[in-house]
Amino acid sequence: MMDQARIVIIGGGAIGAGVAFQLAEAGVADVLVLEKEPALCTVTSPQAAGLVGQVRSSPERTRLAMWSVATFSRLEREAEVKPGWRQTGSLRLAQTEERVAEFRRLMAVADAAGLETELLDAAAAQRLWPGLDFAAAKAILWCPSDGYLQPADLVAAYQHAARAKGVRFRTNARVEAIRLERGRVAAVRTQEGEIACETVIAAAGAHGYHIGRLVGLELPVFPVRHHYVITTPTDWIRPEMPVLRLPDATLYARADVNALLLGGWEPAALSLDPRRYGLADPLPPIEEDWPVLASFMEQFRPFGGALADQPVRHVFTGWPTFTPDGRFIVGESRRVPGFVCAIGCNAHGVSGSAGIGRHVVEALLEPEPSPYVRSLSPDRFTEAAWDWPAAERQARHVLETYYHIGH
Ligand SMILES: Cc1cc2nc3c(=O)[nH]c(=O)nc-3n(C[C@H](O)[C@H](O)[C@H](O)COP(=O)(O)OP(=O)(O)OC[C@H]3O[C@@H](n4cnc5c(N)ncnc54)[C@H](O)[C@@H]3O)c2cc1C
Known part of the structure; x- marks a missing residue:
């Protein structure tokens, strides 16, 4: 029988685990977190100062x-x-x-x-x-x-609490493709086969751009050292x-x-253009x-x-990720129903993880998400033109001016 879950989360860092935890708290436990590495919290999150x-x-x-x-x-x-x-x-x-x-x-x-x-x-x-x-x-x-x-302790706490409510976590599971049916998300594919799902949440950190590409979206998510x-x-x-x-x-x-x-x-600051490395590549x-x-x-x-x-x-x-406007990318894409983002954390993905998880719950489950949560949607980048060099410069600038007045 084909594996399935109502919601698949791609990425087991602070954001993926935090979103899984908040979904479980909100009563949605048919959730599967897929992490390509042998353990959760091994890429950007464990480096954070907390x-x-x-x-x-x-x-x-x-x-x-x-x-x-x-x-x-x-x-x-x-x-x-x-x-x-x-x-x-x-x-x-x-x-x-x-x-x-x-x-x-x-x-x-x-x-x-x-x-x-x-x-x-x-x-x-x-x-x-x-x-x-x-x-x-x-x-x-x-x-x-x-x-x-301690970021690693936080991820372990999220995982333990979410698991107790039924959320599943799978490591060594790299998402290689996302299958759409009539334009909406129907399944993800890993090296072990397909997992049917209604919703995919991209929480892939510095591979956020590549996950977006799997459903045909171009999202400006730039890793900055x-x-x-x-x-x-x-x-x-x-x-x-x-x-x-x-x-x-x-x-x-x-x-x-x-x-x-x-x-x-x-x-x-030093940034990376995510088009220069692939979905299966490690970060430089x-x-x-x-x-x-x-x-x-x-x-x-x-x-x-x-x-x-x-x-x-x-x-x-x-390599925490930055966006050109310095704001998170959170919520469902209007272009690809069932595809939800939790990326572009602008260097506060560990501290923000519980709040971002809560925003995802609001965007997905509440009938009237707040104007603020709606304003974080990926649509702001898919429904308007932007150019790569300027976007990368602006994303870098967000880090460079992090403590500037008015930031
Ligand atoms: C030096 C440093 C200091 C920092 N200090 C702070 C701080 O004090 N406070 C704070 O809040 N933030 C801090 N940050 C930022 C914070 O670390 C990030 O915002 C946060 O870790 C982002 O979490 P994440 O889950 O999105 O990313 P990650 O932890 O990178 O997790 C993404 C996961 O997705 C997985 N993945 C990617 N592609 C796939 C795929 N195809 N299939 C399956 N899995 C996939 C990856 O393996 C990875 O485990 C700091 C960052 C750095 C580098």
Whole structure:
């Protein structure tokens, strides 16, 4: 008998597992997740720093992040397999008057979304991160419910909870084709044969473009290199110290047990044109770019002092995907009924995974998805003309300006 599932999800990273979890929570358990690698969470997701930030420039994005935090807190409290969620709070530093004005706008958005934030003085910040110098900060924004988690633990928590409700996961299963009948999705094909389904959800990360091509869609999903370092341990960093964002220095940081995790947004990023590798190809390997990584440490020196000289123990790197407008691609294609996207995460697919899963549920199951969720649909790229070089440039620019005012 032919294998079948109501919904097939392609990809077992944070997004595929997060969508499976949210579907199961919504009562849809006839779901099969197909992952081409021998295990879940082995491509981009395990490289993530796991930062979860809710302070955003729009109420919709803030609420999505709040949804994620509520999910992580619940899983940490109640689930058998826990996501390793640490609600440390976060500190964001302004070094210019323009940035202070941005903080006021961000706080107004947070208020509108019901997210608690406040301004701290340097002495209060110093108590939270005793080894750092906050003298250059003109304002310090504190969000007590922010934090970080371990991406691999999160995926394991999603998988365990979804499985308990009936969702199936299959590894070593690469989707090679999608069969349409009268224009709508009817089945996917792996090396082991066909699986009949009503709906396919593309959650294939840096292969999102290739999955779209299987149903004749061209979607601008560009992998852009991102990386951070972890130093050797010190005797004073503690895992409960808040996440740090230093937007004027384009840096983020957090404790990694007793070490410093430090990452940044480089001004001249490296992107890939997905047409240059195939559905069956692995992603190009990334070599450590020491000049860029050393520049992160130098930018950190005014705050971290001698910590900027701490030796690097490990570099994490990968190809998160970006879209030209910096927004997720979520929802069903009008052109290909049954084909649903959950791609183009713009470097917050781990923190956003629970919220994106919730958006997929809203787009698929609710009679009236919100205008915001509808605006994330892949139709914005399939019903309008765009050109490849400009789209790739814009996608790269999203990473390069990640901490710019108004981003
Ligand atoms: C260095 C770095 C730091 C980051 N820091 C953060 C952070 O702090 N917070 C945050 O939220 N995000 C962060 N990100 C971004 C985050 O990692 C991504 O947004 C997220 O992992 C995307 O998840 P995904 O499931 O879409 O992709 P992936 O984890 O890449 O999963 C996609 C899966 O699809 C599978 N697949 C592809 N093609 C097929 C096929 N044909 N058949 C079956 N399976 C297929 C792949 O094997 C893969 O497992 C960071 C990324 C990097 C690289």
